[in-house]
Amino acid sequence: MATTRRPTRSARLIQVASYPIDWLEERSGLVGAVKYFLFRKVPSDIGWYHTLGSATLTAFLVQAVTGVILAMYYKPDPNSAYESIQHITNDLTLGWLVRGMHRWGASVFIILMFFHMARVFLFGAYKYPRELNWIIGVLILATGMFEGFTGYLLPWDQTAYWASVVGININGTGPFIGPFLASFLRGGAEIGPETLPRFYALHMLAIPGALFALIGLHLYLVIRLGVSPNPWSKRAAGDEREEVPVRSGLVQPGSRRAK
Numbered sequence: 482m483a484t485t486r487r488p489t490r491s492a493r494l495i496q497v498a499s500y501p502i503d504w505l506e507e508r509s510g511l512v513g514a515v516k517y518f519l520f521r522k523v524p525s526d527i528g529w530y531h532t533l534g535s536a537t538l539t540a541f542l543v544q545a546v547t548g549v550i551l552a553m554y555y556k557p558d559p560n561s562a563y564e565s566i567q568h569i570t571n572d573l574t575l576g577w578l579v580r581g582m583h584r585w586g587a588s589v590f591i592i593l594m595f596f597h598m599a600r601v602f603l604f605g606a607y608k609y610p611r612e613l614n615w616i617i618g619v620l621i622l623a624t625g626m627f628e629g630f631t632g633y634l635l636p637w638d639q640t641a642y643w644a645s646v647v648g649i650n651i652n653g654t655g656p657f658i659g660p661f662l663a664s665f666l667r668g669g670a671e672i673g674p675e676t677l678p679r680f681y682a683l684h685m686l687a688i689p690g691a692l693f694a695l696i697g698l699h700l701y702l703v704i705r706l707g708v709s710p711n712p713w714s715k716r717a718a719g720d721e722r723e724e725v726p727v728r729s730g731l732v733q734p735g736s737r738r739a740k
Contacts, residue, residue, distance in 0.1 A: 517704070524710040531708065533597040540590040541625075541696065545689065547583040555635065557681035559674050562637035587629045594622050606709035614702040621695045624688060631684040637677060645680075646672060 488496070506512035523531075554573065556565040569576040598618060601607055607615035634645040649672070653663030668675030 521704065521707070523708045524714065526711050526714050527708060528711075530600050533593060533600055534703070537590065537593040537597050538696065538700075540586055540593055541692065543582060544586050544590055547579050547586065548685070548689075550579050551583055552685055555681075557635070557678045559637060559677050562635065562677060566636050587632065591625060591629060594625060598622060604709065604712050611702070611706055611709065614699060614706065617695055617699045617702070621692065621699060624691050624695060628684060628688045628692065631680045631688060634677065634680045635684065642672065645676075 502512055551569060554565060554569050554576075556562055566580070570580055571577070573579075601615065601618065630645075630648055633648075634641045649663050649666050652666065653659050655662065664670070666676070666679070667673070668679045
Protein backbone atom coordinates (compact mmCIF):
# COMPACT_ATOMS: atom_id res chain seq x y z
CA MET A 482 0.00 0.00 0.00
CA ALA A 483 1.52 3.27 -1.11
CA THR A 484 2.00 6.01 1.43
CA THR A 485 2.13 9.74 0.72
CA ARG A 486 5.02 11.70 2.11
CA ARG A 487 4.26 14.81 4.04
CA PRO A 488 5.89 17.98 2.70
CA THR A 489 8.92 19.08 4.60
CA ARG A 490 8.96 22.20 6.72
CA SER A 491 10.90 24.18 4.12
CA ALA A 492 8.46 23.13 1.40
CA ARG A 493 5.52 24.29 3.55
CA LEU A 494 7.22 27.64 4.18
CA ILE A 495 7.82 28.10 0.45
CA GLN A 496 4.20 27.20 -0.25
CA VAL A 497 2.93 29.72 2.31
CA ALA A 498 5.27 32.45 1.05
CA SER A 499 4.31 31.90 -2.59
CA TYR A 500 0.56 31.91 -1.92
CA PRO A 501 0.17 35.74 -2.06
CA ILE A 502 2.25 35.88 -5.26
CA ASP A 503 0.18 33.10 -6.86
CA TRP A 504 -3.02 34.81 -5.71
CA LEU A 505 -1.95 38.11 -7.30
CA GLU A 506 -0.76 36.45 -10.51
CA GLU A 507 -4.01 34.50 -10.95
CA ARG A 508 -6.12 37.64 -10.64
CA SER A 509 -3.98 40.27 -12.37
CA GLY A 510 -1.14 38.71 -14.35
CA LEU A 511 1.23 41.34 -12.94
CA VAL A 512 3.86 38.85 -11.81
CA GLY A 513 4.24 37.45 -15.31
CA ALA A 514 4.40 40.96 -16.75
CA VAL A 515 7.17 41.95 -14.32
CA LYS A 516 9.11 38.78 -15.15
CA TYR A 517 8.75 39.50 -18.86
CA PHE A 518 9.99 43.06 -18.32
CA LEU A 519 13.00 42.07 -16.20
CA PHE A 520 14.10 38.92 -18.04
CA ARG A 521 13.42 39.72 -21.71
CA LYS A 522 16.04 39.05 -24.38
CA VAL A 523 18.37 41.88 -25.45
CA PRO A 524 21.15 42.06 -28.07
CA SER A 525 24.35 40.40 -26.91
CA ASP A 526 26.64 43.30 -27.84
CA ILE A 527 25.00 46.14 -25.91
CA GLY A 528 27.17 48.29 -23.64
CA TRP A 529 26.97 50.90 -20.91
CA TYR A 530 25.63 53.47 -23.38
CA HIS A 531 22.41 51.47 -23.50
CA THR A 532 21.84 52.20 -19.80
CA LEU A 533 21.29 55.93 -20.36
CA GLY A 534 17.55 55.37 -20.62
CA SER A 535 17.46 53.50 -17.30
CA ALA A 536 19.64 56.21 -15.72
CA THR A 537 17.18 58.87 -16.93
CA LEU A 538 14.26 56.90 -15.47
CA THR A 539 16.12 56.58 -12.16
CA ALA A 540 16.75 60.34 -12.08
CA PHE A 541 13.05 60.95 -12.72
CA LEU A 542 12.02 58.64 -9.87
CA VAL A 543 14.44 60.42 -7.52
CA GLN A 544 12.82 63.71 -8.53
CA ALA A 545 9.36 62.28 -7.87
CA VAL A 546 10.23 60.95 -4.41
CA THR A 547 12.12 64.06 -3.24
CA GLY A 548 9.40 66.28 -4.72
CA VAL A 549 6.71 64.54 -2.67
CA ILE A 550 8.79 64.99 0.49
CA LEU A 551 9.36 68.69 -0.22
CA ALA A 552 5.65 69.20 -0.96
CA MET A 553 4.83 68.14 2.59
CA TYR A 554 6.59 71.23 3.98
CA TYR A 555 6.51 73.76 1.15
CA LYS A 556 3.88 76.54 1.25
CA PRO A 557 2.88 77.86 -2.20
CA ASP A 558 2.06 81.33 -0.90
CA PRO A 559 4.04 84.48 -1.80
CA ASN A 560 4.23 85.48 1.86
CA SER A 561 5.46 82.07 3.09
CA ALA A 562 7.22 80.34 0.19
CA TYR A 563 10.73 81.67 0.83
CA GLU A 564 10.49 81.07 4.59
CA SER A 565 9.27 77.51 4.02
CA ILE A 566 12.28 76.83 1.78
CA GLN A 567 14.61 78.15 4.46
CA HIS A 568 12.83 76.00 7.05
CA ILE A 569 13.28 72.89 4.88
CA THR A 570 16.95 73.64 4.28
CA ASN A 571 18.02 74.71 7.76
CA ASP A 572 15.62 73.17 10.30
CA LEU A 573 14.40 69.81 9.02
CA THR A 574 16.47 66.67 9.50
CA LEU A 575 18.33 66.06 6.23
CA GLY A 576 16.17 68.72 4.64
CA TRP A 577 19.23 70.22 2.98
CA LEU A 578 20.01 66.85 1.43
CA VAL A 579 16.50 66.29 0.06
CA ARG A 580 16.31 69.80 -1.34
CA GLY A 581 19.79 69.51 -2.84
CA MET A 582 18.94 66.19 -4.48
CA HIS A 583 15.78 67.69 -5.96
CA ARG A 584 17.46 70.92 -7.07
CA TRP A 585 20.52 69.38 -8.71
CA GLY A 586 18.65 66.26 -9.76
CA ALA A 587 16.56 68.39 -12.12
CA SER A 588 19.69 69.30 -14.08
CA VAL A 589 20.88 65.68 -14.00
CA PHE A 590 17.51 64.54 -15.38
CA ILE A 591 17.65 66.97 -18.30
CA ILE A 592 21.31 66.20 -19.09
CA LEU A 593 20.68 62.44 -19.08
CA MET A 594 17.72 62.90 -21.41
CA PHE A 595 19.94 64.75 -23.88
CA PHE A 596 22.61 62.03 -23.66
CA HIS A 597 20.00 59.30 -24.12
CA MET A 598 18.48 61.01 -27.17
CA ALA A 599 21.95 61.62 -28.63
CA ARG A 600 22.74 57.91 -28.31
CA VAL A 601 19.44 56.98 -29.96
CA PHE A 602 20.06 59.42 -32.82
CA LEU A 603 23.70 58.44 -33.43
CA PHE A 604 22.88 54.71 -33.36
CA GLY A 605 19.87 55.12 -35.67
CA ALA A 606 17.52 53.65 -33.08
CA TYR A 607 14.80 56.13 -34.09
CA LYS A 608 14.22 54.40 -37.44
CA TYR A 609 11.53 51.89 -38.34
CA PRO A 610 9.76 50.50 -36.39
CA ARG A 611 10.66 52.87 -33.52
CA GLU A 612 9.61 56.23 -34.99
CA LEU A 613 6.69 56.59 -32.57
CA ASN A 614 8.94 55.96 -29.59
CA TRP A 615 11.29 58.70 -30.82
CA ILE A 616 8.38 61.16 -31.04
CA ILE A 617 7.31 60.24 -27.51
CA GLY A 618 10.90 60.75 -26.33
CA VAL A 619 10.91 64.26 -27.82
CA LEU A 620 7.65 64.99 -25.98
CA ILE A 621 9.20 63.71 -22.75
CA LEU A 622 12.16 66.05 -23.25
CA ALA A 623 9.94 69.08 -23.85
CA THR A 624 7.67 68.20 -20.91
CA GLY A 625 10.66 67.63 -18.61
CA MET A 626 12.13 71.01 -19.51
CA PHE A 627 8.77 72.67 -18.83
CA GLU A 628 8.70 70.88 -15.47
CA GLY A 629 12.07 72.39 -14.61
CA PHE A 630 10.87 75.83 -15.70
CA THR A 631 7.80 75.73 -13.45
CA GLY A 632 9.89 74.56 -10.50
CA TYR A 633 12.40 77.41 -10.83
CA LEU A 634 9.96 79.98 -9.46
CA LEU A 635 8.98 78.06 -6.34
CA PRO A 636 11.79 79.32 -4.04
CA TRP A 637 10.33 82.82 -4.65
CA ASP A 638 13.62 84.69 -4.33
CA GLN A 639 15.05 87.39 -6.58
CA THR A 640 16.82 84.94 -8.89
CA ALA A 641 13.72 82.78 -9.33
CA TYR A 642 11.47 85.80 -9.86
CA TRP A 643 13.49 87.52 -12.57
CA ALA A 644 14.42 84.28 -14.32
CA SER A 645 10.71 83.45 -14.54
CA VAL A 646 9.96 86.96 -15.86
CA VAL A 647 12.47 86.38 -18.67
CA GLY A 648 11.14 82.89 -19.45
CA ILE A 649 7.49 83.99 -19.53
CA ASN A 650 8.31 86.98 -21.73
CA ILE A 651 10.13 84.68 -24.17
CA ASN A 652 7.05 82.46 -24.33
CA GLY A 653 4.94 85.55 -24.91
CA THR A 654 6.81 86.34 -28.12
CA GLY A 655 5.61 83.14 -29.77
CA PRO A 656 3.20 83.42 -32.71
CA PHE A 657 -0.57 83.12 -32.23
CA ILE A 658 -0.72 81.50 -28.78
CA GLY A 659 2.33 83.26 -27.29
CA PRO A 660 0.49 86.13 -25.57
CA PHE A 661 -2.25 83.80 -24.31
CA LEU A 662 0.36 81.37 -22.93
CA ALA A 663 2.23 84.17 -21.15
CA SER A 664 -0.99 85.48 -19.62
CA PHE A 665 -1.97 81.97 -18.54
CA LEU A 666 1.39 81.35 -16.84
CA ARG A 667 1.36 84.70 -15.06
CA GLY A 668 -2.27 84.45 -14.02
CA GLY A 669 -2.71 88.06 -15.10
CA ALA A 670 -0.87 90.97 -16.66
CA GLU A 671 2.29 90.42 -14.58
CA ILE A 672 3.80 87.99 -12.09
CA GLY A 673 1.99 88.30 -8.79
CA PRO A 674 0.21 86.37 -6.05
CA GLU A 675 -1.67 84.23 -8.59
CA THR A 676 1.48 83.09 -10.40
CA LEU A 677 3.11 81.06 -7.64
CA PRO A 678 0.20 78.67 -6.86
CA ARG A 679 -0.36 78.27 -10.60
CA PHE A 680 3.25 77.23 -11.15
CA TYR A 681 3.04 74.95 -8.11
CA ALA A 682 -0.08 73.21 -9.46
CA LEU A 683 1.56 72.70 -12.83
CA HIS A 684 4.81 71.52 -11.24
CA MET A 685 3.23 69.08 -8.78
CA LEU A 686 0.13 67.80 -10.58
CA ALA A 687 -0.33 68.47 -14.30
CA ILE A 688 3.19 68.04 -15.68
CA PRO A 689 4.21 65.01 -13.51
CA GLY A 690 1.00 63.28 -14.57
CA ALA A 691 1.85 63.87 -18.22
CA LEU A 692 5.42 62.67 -17.64
CA PHE A 693 4.26 59.45 -15.95
CA ALA A 694 1.89 58.75 -18.85
CA LEU A 695 4.51 59.45 -21.54
CA ILE A 696 7.23 57.46 -19.76
CA GLY A 697 4.83 54.53 -19.29
CA LEU A 698 3.99 54.55 -23.00
CA HIS A 699 7.70 54.90 -23.83
CA LEU A 700 8.57 51.84 -21.73
CA TYR A 701 5.72 49.84 -23.23
CA LEU A 702 7.04 50.47 -26.75
CA VAL A 703 10.59 49.58 -25.65
CA ILE A 704 9.33 46.25 -24.29
CA ARG A 705 7.15 45.60 -27.33
CA LEU A 706 9.76 46.45 -29.97
CA GLY A 707 12.85 45.35 -28.05
CA VAL A 708 16.22 47.04 -27.64
CA SER A 709 17.76 48.16 -30.91
CA PRO A 710 21.12 46.54 -31.75
CA ASN A 711 24.33 48.44 -32.32
CA PRO A 712 24.71 49.78 -35.88
CA TRP A 713 27.93 47.80 -36.32
CA SER A 714 26.48 44.46 -35.21
CA LYS A 715 25.74 41.64 -37.67
CA ARG A 716 22.06 41.78 -36.92
CA ALA A 717 21.86 45.49 -37.71
CA ALA A 718 23.92 45.05 -40.88
CA GLY A 719 21.53 42.40 -42.18
CA ASP A 720 24.02 39.50 -42.17
CA GLU A 721 21.52 37.28 -40.42
CA ARG A 722 18.65 37.69 -42.87
CA GLU A 723 16.58 34.65 -43.48
CA GLU A 724 17.32 32.99 -46.81
CA VAL A 725 14.43 32.52 -49.22
CA PRO A 726 14.55 29.36 -51.37
CA VAL A 727 15.08 29.87 -55.10
CA ARG A 728 12.36 28.45 -57.32
CA SER A 729 12.50 27.86 -61.10
CA GLY A 730 15.87 29.56 -61.34
CA LEU A 731 14.48 32.91 -60.14
CA VAL A 732 15.77 34.74 -57.09
CA GLN A 733 12.92 35.72 -54.79
CA PRO A 734 12.76 39.28 -53.43
CA GLY A 735 14.86 39.71 -50.27
CA SER A 736 17.14 36.74 -50.99
CA ARG A 737 20.79 36.79 -51.99
CA ARG A 738 21.88 35.84 -55.47
CA ALA A 739 24.05 32.78 -55.48
CA LYS A 740 27.61 33.40 -56.56
